Amino acid sequence: MTDKQMRFAFSAFLVGMAAVLPLCMFLYMSPGPWSEDFPLALGLVLQAYIGFSAFALVQSYEMVHSNRITFGYVIFWSALGICYLAGKSVLLPVSLEIASFSTIIIYSGTEFGKKQIESLGSLLFASGIAVLFLSAWVFLPEEDPRGYYFLTIGLLVKSGFSGFHIWLPKVNEGGPSHALGSFAGALEIFPLLLFCRYVLPNLQDPFLYSILFPLAALGVFFGGITSYFHKDPKKALAYSSIESINFLWLCLAISGMFQSSSEPDLRFLSHSFLILFYLSLLHHSFSKTFQLFSIGMVARLRNSSSTDEMKGIGRLIGINPLWMGLGTFSYAVLPGTLGFISEATYLFLNAKILDMPLGRSVFLLPAMIFIFFGIVLGGFTHIRLFLSLFLSFPRTDFSLTEWNDTRRFWVFLSLGSLGIMIIGIPLCLPFFLKIPFLQKHLDPSLAIWLSQLSIVSCITVAFILSLVWFRWSHRITKRQYWDCGNQYIGPELSVPSTVFTEPLRNSLGRYFLTPKGLSIIDQSIFSIFSYILNIGQFLVEKKKNHDEEVSKYLAISSAFLIIILAISIAIEWSHL
Numbered sequence: 001m002t003d004k005q006m007r008f009a010f011s012a013f014l015v016g017m018a019a020v021l022p023l024c025m026f027l028y029m030s031p032g033p034w035s036e037d038f039p040l041a042l043g044l045v046l047q048a049y050i051g052f053s054a055f056a057l058v059q060s061y062e063m064v065h066s067n068r069i070t071f072g073y074v075i076f077w078s079a080l081g082i083c084y085l086a087g088k089s090v091l092l093p094v095s096l097e098i099a100s101f102s103t104i105i106i107y108s109g110t111e112f113g114k115k116q117i118e119s120l121g122s123l124l125f126a127s128g129i130a131v132l133f134l135s136a137w138v139f140l141p142e143e144d145p146r147g148y149y150f151l152t153i154g155l156l157v158k159s160g161f162s163g164f165h166i167w168l169p170k171v172n173e174g175g176p177s178h179a180l181g182s183f184a185g186a187l188e189i190f191p192l193l194l195f196c197r198y199v200l201p202n203l204q205d206p207f208l209y210s211i212l213f214p215l216a217a218l219g220v221f222f223g224g225i226t227s228y229f230h231k232d233p234k235k236a237l238a239y240s241s242i243e244s245i246n247f248l249w250l251c252l253a254i255s256g257m258f259q260s261s262s263e264p265d266l267r268f269l270s271h272s273f274l275i276l277f278y279l280s281l282l283h284h285s286f287s288k289t290f291q292l293f294s295i296g297m298v299a300r301l302r303n304s305s306s307t308d309e310m311k312g313i314g315r316l317i318g319i320n321p322l323w324m325g326l327g328t329f330s331y332a333v334l335p336g337t338l339g340f341i342s343e344a345t346y347l348f349l350n351a352k353i354l355d356m357p358l359g360r361s362v363f364l365l366p367a368m369i370f371i372f373f374g375i376v377l378g379g380f381t382h383i384r385l386f387l388s389l390f391l392s393f394p395r396t397d398f399s400l401t402e403w404n405d406t407r408r409f410w411v412f413l414s415l416g417s418l419g420i421m422i423i424g425i426p427l428c429l430p431f432f433l434k435i436p437f438l439q440k441h442l443d444p445s446l447a448i449w450l451s452q453l454s455i456v457s458c459i460t461v462a463f464i465l466s467l468v469w470f471r472w473s474h475r476i477t478k479r480q481y482w483d484c485g486n487q488y489i490g491p492e493l494s495v496p497s498t499v500f501t502e503p504l505r506n507s508l509g510r511y512f513l514t515p516k517g518l519s520i521i522d523q524s525i526f527s528i529f530s531y532i533l534n535i536g537q538f539l540v541e542k543k544k545n546h547d548e549e550v551s552k553y554l555a556i557s558s559a560f561l562i563i564i565l566a567i568s569i570a571i572e573w574s575h576l
Contacts, residue, residue, distance in 0.1 A: 011070040012055065018074040019051030022081025029085070038437035039196040040084045042278070043189065046285050047084075049421070050185040051077050053414045057178040057293050060410035061300070062109040072105030076182070083190060088138055088198070093131040096158075099187070100127035106179050110300075115174030122170035123183075130158035130191075148203045155191035155199075161212075161249055162219025165242045166522050172238035177296025180234070184241055185289035189281055192248055196277075200256055209256035216253055217367040219246030222512070224374030226519050227381040229501050229509040233295050233307050233389070236381050237288070239519075240331075243378040244284045250371065251277035265356050269349070271441040276345050278438065282425060283330065283338040290327035290418040291382060297411065298389055301400060307385060307497035312394030318408050319415075321390045322468075326419040328386035331379045335460040341426050341453050343375065348449050380500070388497040426457035 023044040027033050033041040054073065062069050079099035086092040103123060110116055133154030140147035160168040172180055223243030230236040255274040258266035294314070301317075302310040314324055330339035350368055425432065430451055433442055501509065512520055 007067060008059075011067060014074045015051060015055045015070055015077065018077040018081070019048045022078070022085060023048050025081075026085055035436050036201075037197065038435065039193040042281075043186070043193040044081060044084050046189065046282075047077060047080060047186045049417070050182060050285070050289055053289065053293070053417045054178045054182045056410050056414035056417070057181070057297070058109075060407045060414065061297065062176075062178070065109045069106055069109050072102050072108070073182075075099075075102035076106060080186060080190065084193075088142070090135075090138055092138060093135045096134065097127060097131055100124055103179060107176065110176055113174070117174070119171045119174030122167040123175075126157055126160075126164075126167040130154040133157070145203070148199050149208070152195065152199055152208065155195050156249075159188055159191040159249070160242055160245050162215045162222070162242075162246050163525075165219070165223075165245075166525050168242060169235045169238040169519070169522065172234045172241075172292075173232065175234075177293055177300060180237075180296055181289040181292040184292055185285045188241065188245060189248075189285055192245075192252070192277075192281065195252060200252060200259070203256070204260045206257045206260075209253045212249060212253040213257065214367060216246045216250035217370050219243070220250065220374040220378075221370040222374070222521060224376070224378035224381075225508065225512050226521075228377040228384075229505060229513050230381075231306055231308070231498070233299050233310070233385055234292075236307075236385065237292055237295060240291075240378050240381050241284075241288055243374050244280070244288060247371065247375065248277055248280055248284065251280060268352070268443055272349055272352075272443055272446050274441050275433075275438060275446060276342070276349065279338070279345060280342040282421075283342040286418050286421045286425075287327045287330040287338055290415060290422065291331075291385075293418070294324055294327065294415055295385055295389060301403075302398075307388055311388045311496055312390075312392040313398070313400075314390035315392075315394055316398075316400045317403060317411065319412055323412075323419065324390050324415070325386050326415075326422050328382045330422050331382040333379065336423060336426060336457040336464065338422050338425055339379075340457065341429065341450070344453055345446075345450065346375075348446070384497050384500040387500075392496075423461060426454055427461065429454040429457075 023041075026037075026041060026044055030037045030041070032038075051073070055070070058066055058069055058073070076099050079095045079102060082095035083092055083099065086095060100123060104120060107116055107120060131154070133150045137147040137151035137154070140150065157164045171183070175183070220243050223239045223241075223246060227236045227239035227243060230239060251273045255270045255277065258270040261267055261270065298310060298313050298317075302313050314321065317324075326337070330337035333340050333343045350372075353365060353368070433439065433447065433450060505513075514520055514523065
C-alpha cells in the first residue's frame with residue numbers, strides 16, 4: 001500500500017469514526033432511542049449517512065487540500081454529534097460553536113474571495129446568535145418555562161425560519177457544494193429535531209404554535225417564489241431550502257397547536273402532521289443534499305453564478321442524466337420518490353381538513369393555499385435547473401479537461417448513496433412506520449394511505465426499471481434529433497433557465513426580486529438592521545471632534561450595557 005493510499009484510508013477511518021461514533025454512544029447510553037429520544041437518534045443516523053456521502057464528494061474535486069478538509073469534517077461531525085448527546089448542558093452551545101468554526105477548515109479548498117468570506121461570516125453570525133439563546137435555556141432552571149422560549153428562538157435562527165433566514169442565501173452563495181449539502185442534510189435539520197425532543201412534548205400552550213403557524217406559511221410562500229425566479233443556482237437552492245424548512249416548521253406548529261386537544265379530529269391532525277414532518281424531513285435531508293451536491297458541483301466546474309451560462313455542463317461529467325435527476329424527480333413529486341410520499345400525504349391531510357366542521361377548517365385552509373403555491377413553485381425551481389444544466393447541450397468552446405474516471409467514480413458514489421435513499425425509503429415505508437415512536441402517532445386511516453403510496457412507489461420503480469432495461473437491450477441504428485432530422489446538436493438548441501421564469505417576472509417576480517436579482521424582502525430586512533445598528537454611530541458623529549475613535553466605541557458599548565442592565569433589572573422586578 002502506497003503512502004497516498006494509507007493517508008486516504010486513515011482519513012476515511014477518521015471521518016467514519018467522527019460521524020458514526022456519536023450514534024453508537026447514543027444507542028448505548030439512551031434508555032429509549034426509538035421512543036422518546038427518536039428525534040435525536042434520527043438526527044445521528046442522518047449525520048452518519050450524509051457524512052459518508054460528503055466524504056466521497058470531497059474526493060472527487062478537492063484534489064489539493066483534501067486531507068485538510070477531511071480534518072475539518074472530523075471536527076464538524078464530532079462536534080455536531082456532541083450537540084445531540086449534550087442535552088441541557090453547557091456542552092450544547094460550546095460544541096455548536098466548535099462545529100460552526102470548523103467550517104473555516106472545510107472551506108479551505110476554495111479561494112477565500114468576497115463570497116467565501118461573506119458565506120463564512122453569515123454562518124458564524126447566525127450560529128453566534130443561536131448560541132446566545134441556547135445558553136439562556138441551558139442556564140435557566142428546568143421548571144422555568146421561559147427557557148423553552150429562549151430555546152425556540154435560538155433554534156429558529158439556526159434553522160433559517162421565516163424572518164431569521166437572511167443569513168442562509170449568503171452561506172449558499174460562497175460555500176463549496178460538499179459543505180452546503182452537509183449543512184442542508186444535517187446542520188439545518190438539527191434545530192428541528194432538538195425542538196421535537198425538548199420543546200414540543202414539554203410546551204403544551206398553543207400560543208407559541210399559533211404564532212409559528214402563519215409565519216411558517218409565509219416562509220413557504222416567499223421561499224418558493226423567490227427560488228423560482230432567482231438566476232443564481234446556489235441561491236435558488238437556498239431559497240428552496242427556506243421553503244422546505246418552513247414547511248417542516250409548519251408541520252410542527254400544527255402538531256403542537258392540537259396536541260392537547262380533546263377533539264378527535266384535532267388530535268388526528270396533530271399526530272398526522274407529526275408523521276408528515278418526519279417524512280418531509282427525510283425528503284429534505286436526502287433530496288436537498290443530492291441537489292446541492294450535484295448542482296453545486298456543476299456551478300463550481302463552470303465557476304459562474306448564472307444558470308444560463310452553465311447550461312449543459314452536467315452532460316460533460318459523464319453520468320446518466322436520469323441518475324443525476326433523482327433529486328429533481330423527488331421535488332417534481334414523481335411516484336417512487338420521497339417527494340411523492342411527502343406531498344401526497346400533505347394533500348391527503350388537506351382533504352381531511354376539508355371534511356372538518358367549517359369553523360375549524362376555515363382557520364387552516366387560507367394558509368394552505370399559500371403553502372401549496374410556494375411548494376409548487378419551489379418544485380419548478382428544481383425542474384428548470386435540471387432541464388438547463390443536465391439535459392441541454394453545452395457550449396462547444398467549453399470542456400472539462402481536468403475531469404477523469406476517478407473523479408466521476410467518487411461523484412457517482414456520493415450521489416448514488418443519496419439516490420438509493422430517495423428511492424429506497426418509499427419502498428420500505430411500512431417497515432419505517434413500525435418504529436415505536438412513529439407507530440404510537442400513526443392513525444389507521446393514515447397508515448392505509450401510506451401503505452397505498454408505498455405500493456404505488458413499488459409499481460412505478462419496477463416499471464421504470466423495466467423501461468431502462470429494455471432500452472439498454474436494443475441498439476438504436478439511427479438516432480433522430482428534434483430539429484427535423486438535420487442531425488444538429490449544437491448549443492443553440494439548449495433551453496436556458498430564464499425561458500421558464502421570464503413570462504412571470506413582470507407579473508409576479510418583480511414583487512419579490514429586484515432587477516439585479518436580489519430579494520426585495522431580504523433587502524428590506526437588511527435596511528432595517530442597518531438603520532438600527534447605525535443609530536449609535538449617528539448619535540456619536542454629531543460631535544465636532546471626530547478623532548477620538550476610542551471614545552466612540554466606549555459610548556456605544558456603554559449604551560448597550562445600560563440597555564442590558566435595564567432589561568435584567570426589569571426581569572428581576574417581574575419576579576417580586
